[in-house]
Amino acid sequence: EPEVTQTPSHQVTQMGQEVILRCVPISNHLYFYWYRQILGQKVEFLVSFYNNEISEKSEIFDDQFSVERPDGSNFTLKIRSTKLEDSAMYFCASSEWEGRVFFGPGTRLTVL
Amino acid sequence: GQQLNQSPQSMFIQEGEDVSMNCTSSSIFNTWLWYKQDPGEGPVLLIALYKAGELTSNGRLTAQFGITRKDSFLNISASIPSDVGIYFCAGQADAGNNRKLIWGLGTSLAVNP
Numbered sequence: 001e002p003e004v005t006q007t008p009s010h011q012v013t014q015m016g017q018e019v020i021l022r023c024v025p026i027s028n029h030l031y032f033y034w035y036r037q038i039l040g041q042k043v044e045f046l047v048s049f050y051n052n053e054i055s056e057k058s059e060i061f062d063d064q065f066s067v068e069r070p071d072g073s074n075f076t077l078k079i080r081s082t083k084l085e086d087s088a089m090y091f092c093a094s095s096e097w098e099g100r101v102f103f104g105p106g107t108r109l110t111v112l
Numbered sequence: 113g114q115q116l117n118q119s120p121q122s123m124f125i126q127e128g129e130d131v132s133m134n135c136t137s138s139s140i141f142n143t144w145l146w147y148k149q150d151p152g153e154g155p156v157l158l159i160a161l162y163k164a165g166e167l168t169s170n171g172r173l174t175a176q177f178g179i180t181r182k183d184s185f186l187n188i189s190a191s192i193p194s195d196v197g198i199y200f201c202a203g204q205a206d207a208g209n210n211r212k213l214i215w216g217l218g219t220s221l222a223v224n225p
Contacts, residue, residue: 091155
């Protein structure tokens, strides 16, 4: 069964460094998302992406964040200058026209 | 903003018992989704609901989309140890190209064998 994949599974970085989290959504899906989950808390929406542009972003998704779909398969989240509070699990997700949203296994980001 | 209240926050049951959890919203959703998340892993979609009043099953799981479109419940029958995990409801308002999910806080389920 097709699934969303994410790399790396765990990223450790120093505060102030740039990180890029990578995702390969399910191939025939049209909507792409990034969510994050701080340890022990609920999943939080970051950004949705459709037709090669951001369709909505949350307050969390400030100027330090950006997304890109550089080719027909990858979807990336970049954090330009990481902060300690960016430490979380970051989930990529994708969906077709209907409401079923499928999530990847996540990237655990640790900012030291 | 939109809020989802999910209850109970946690449950500790005996193997074989049935489980029920629910979510209520302050606003209307067009889609309700139920996910299960194991520690350190991504949410896994269990059931998707698209119409008010819809009742859908997936094995021992049954979920319903409330008539008012502001609530949903998930039932698990005859629980087994592998049902342990955190269950999340998520609602989607589905306005145009915005398909973001609003999440409940989760129900943590523990099953005593």
